[in-house]
Amino acid sequence: MLQIPLWKRVVILGLVVFGLLFALPNLFYPRVEMHNDAVAEIERMGATPEREAAASSWPSWLPATLVNLGLDLRGGAHLLAEVRVEDVYVDRMNGYWPEIRDALRDERDTVGTIRRVDAPAGELHVRISQSDGMARALEVVRGLARPVVSLTGAGATDITVAGSGDTIIVQLTDAEKQATDDRTIQQSLEIIRRRVDEVGTREPTIQRQGADRILIQVPGIGSAEELKALIGTTAKLTFQPVVRRTTNADESPGARNVILPSLDEEGVYYVLEDTAVVTGEELNDSQPAFDQNGQPAVTFRFNPSGARKFGQYTAENVGSLFAIVLDDEVISAPQIREAIPSGSGQITGNFSVEESTQLSVLLRAGALPAEMTFLEERTIGPELGADSIAAGRIACIIAFVAVLLFMGLSYGWFGILANVALLLNVGLIFGLLSMIGATLTLPGIAGIVLTIGMAVDANVLVFERIREELKTARGPSRAIELGYEKALSAILDANITTFITAVILFVMGSGPVRGFAVTLGLGILTSVFTAIFVTRLLIVMWFERRRPKTIEV
Structure with missing residues (x-):
C-alpha cells in the first residue's frame, strides 16, 4: 500500500x-x-x-x-600576493649569529678568534683563526640545533652545520625550511586577516594558494590600492606590567592603568600599567619550541634596545605577571620566574604543538614577516x-x-x-x-x-x-x-x-x-x-x- x-x-x-x-x-x-x-x-x-x-x-x-x-x-578589491619566503631564511641566520658567536667565545682557546664573513643568502659563514679546532667548533655549533616544530618534521633539527677549511657553514635544513615557509604564510594570513577585520568588512576571502601565494578578496572596500595600504599597516604589540586580574569589565583600572580582555580566557580581564615596557617594534623573532620537559613552548627574542629594557624589568620584578598584548587583547600573561638579561625568553603552558605555533604567529604579527609582491589586483x-x-x-x-x-x-x-x-x-x-x-x-x-x-x-x-x-x-x-x-x-x-x-x-x-x-x-x-x-x-x-x-x- x-x-x-x-x-x-x-x-x-x-x-x-x-x-x-x-x-x-x-x-x-x-x-x-x-x-x-x-x-x-x-x-x-x-x-x-x-x-x-x-x-x-x-x-x-x-x-x-x-x-x-x-x-x-x-x-570590492581583489589581490593575489606572492610572499618572498626566502627573506625569512636570511633573518633566521642573522638571528643565529649572536648565539653561535657567544658559544664559540667560550672555546676561544681551541678555535681562536671568530669572525662572520660574507655568505650567500640564507647561509651563515663563520671563520675561525685556528682551523685545528674545527672539529670542536662544529660540535659546539651543532649543539645549538633545535628540533623542528611541525607535524611533518618530527625528529629533524633546524640547522645543518658543515666545515670547509677554516669556515663554518650554517644553513637551515629542508624540514626547517618547509616549516618556516608554512609559518611565514600562516603569519602573513593572520596579519592580513586581523588588518582586514578592523575595517568591519563582511566575509573577506583570505586564503593560501599554492606554496607561497595568498589570495585576498574583500567585498565592500573602495579599491585595490586602499586594500594594499590597509595590509601594509602594522599590528600594535606591547609587553606591559600586570597590576591585577579581574572578571569585572567595568572595574575602574585606576590612574595610568588600562583594563584589557584576555584573548583565550572568556570573561577574564587584566588591569595593566598604561606604559609598555617593550613594544613589538623591538621584537626580533618568536618561534615554537619545546621546554626542558619536552612540552611545547614559545620562544621570543628582542633587539639590543628591547633586550636591555626587558632584562632590567625582569630583574626587578621576579614573580610578577607580564602581559603580552596584541591589538588591545592580552594573548598571554606569563609569570617572570627569573631575570632574563639576554633579551630572549620562553613562554610555557599547556600548549599543543599547534597552539604554540599559533601563539608564536601572534607574537610575530606586529609586521609582515617577508615582503609581498602583488601579482594581480582588481577593483570591482x-x-x-x-x-x-x-x-x-x-x-x-x-x-x-x-x-x-x-x-x-x-x-x-x-x-x-x-x-x-x-x-x-x-x-x-x-x-x-x-x-x-x-x-x-x-x-x-x-x-x-x-x-x-x-x-x-x-x-x-x-x-x-x-x-x-x-x-x-x-x-x-x-x-x-x-x-x-x-x-x-x-x-x-x-x-x-x-x-x-x-x-x-x-x-x-x-x-x-x-x-x-x-x-x-x-x-x-x-x-x-x-x-x-x-x-x-x-x-x-x-x-x-x-x-x-x-x-x-
Whole structure:
C-alpha cells in the first residue's frame, strides 16, 4: 500500500520548515544585515539608542544568518600576493649569529678568534683563526640545533652545520625550511586577516594558494590600492606590567592603568600599567619550541634596545605577571620566574604543538614577516555587482518558468506537485547556504540555475516509471509505489556521480570554481531529498484525500 508513517511525515515536514526558516532572512536582506551589524556593534562598543533601534529591526527569535555575497556580487578589491619566503631564511641566520658567536667565545682557546664573513643568502659563514679546532667548533655549533616544530618534521633539527677549511657553514635544513615557509604564510594570513577585520568588512576571502601565494578578496572596500595600504599597516604589540586580574569589565583600572580582555580566557580581564615596557617594534623573532620537559613552548627574542629594557624589568620584578598584548587583547600573561638579561625568553603552558605555533604567529604579527609582491589586483565596482545580481535573478526566473511550464504541461497535476517541491528545493538550498555561512558568487548562481534544471530529473524518472506501471493495468496506488521503488536506483546513481564531481571541483578548485561546486553539491542533496521524500509525501497526501480510481500522469 502507498503509505508513509506518521513519524516520517513529521521528520520530512520538520526538515522543510527548518530549512525555510534559515532561508527566510535572505528575503529581507537589508533589514537583517542592519540588525546583524547593530548587534555586532553593541557587543563591541556598547549599546546606544540608534544601535538598539537597528537591532530591533529583525525579531531576535528568528534566525539571522545570511548568505554572504561574494566579491563579484557586492563589489570590492581583489589581490593575489606572492610572499618572498626566502627573506625569512636570511633573518633566521642573522638571528643565529649572536648565539653561535657567544658559544664559540667560550672555546676561544681551541678555535681562536671568530669572525662572520660574507655568505650567500640564507647561509651563515663563520671563520675561525685556528682551523685545528674545527672539529670542536662544529660540535659546539651543532649543539645549538633545535628540533623542528611541525607535524611533518618530527625528529629533524633546524640547522645543518658543515666545515670547509677554516669556515663554518650554517644553513637551515629542508624540514626547517618547509616549516618556516608554512609559518611565514600562516603569519602573513593572520596579519592580513586581523588588518582586514578592523575595517568591519563582511566575509573577506583570505586564503593560501599554492606554496607561497595568498589570495585576498574583500567585498565592500573602495579599491585595490586602499586594500594594499590597509595590509601594509602594522599590528600594535606591547609587553606591559600586570597590576591585577579581574572578571569585572567595568572595574575602574585606576590612574595610568588600562583594563584589557584576555584573548583565550572568556570573561577574564587584566588591569595593566598604561606604559609598555617593550613594544613589538623591538621584537626580533618568536618561534615554537619545546621546554626542558619536552612540552611545547614559545620562544621570543628582542633587539639590543628591547633586550636591555626587558632584562632590567625582569630583574626587578621576579614573580610578577607580564602581559603580552596584541591589538588591545592580552594573548598571554606569563609569570617572570627569573631575570632574563639576554633579551630572549620562553613562554610555557599547556600548549599543543599547534597552539604554540599559533601563539608564536601572534607574537610575530606586529609586521609582515617577508615582503609581498602583488601579482594581480582588481577593483570591482558595486554597480557591476548589482548588474551581476540582476542578471543572475533573470537567469533563475527564466529557468524557473521554463521548468515549471514543462513539468505542468508534461505531467499535469503530478507536474504541479513537482513544481511545488522545486520551489521548496530552492528555499532549502538558500537555507543550507545560510546555515554554513557560505559565500554566494556569480558561479554559485550558475550552480543554482543548473540545479533548477537538474532538480526535476528525479521526478521525471519517477513519473515515467509510474506511466509504465499504469500500462500494466495495475491500480494507481500500486503504480505510484512501484514507480518510486524502481526509479530509486537510477536517481541515486545519477546524483551520486554528479555529487562526486562537485566534491572534486571543491577540493581541487579555488575561488569561483569552489563557489560553483558548493551550490551544485548542496543543490544535489536538496534535490534528492525533495524528489524522493517531499514530492512523494505531497502525492500521498493528495491521494489519501481524493482516493481516485484512475490517475493520469
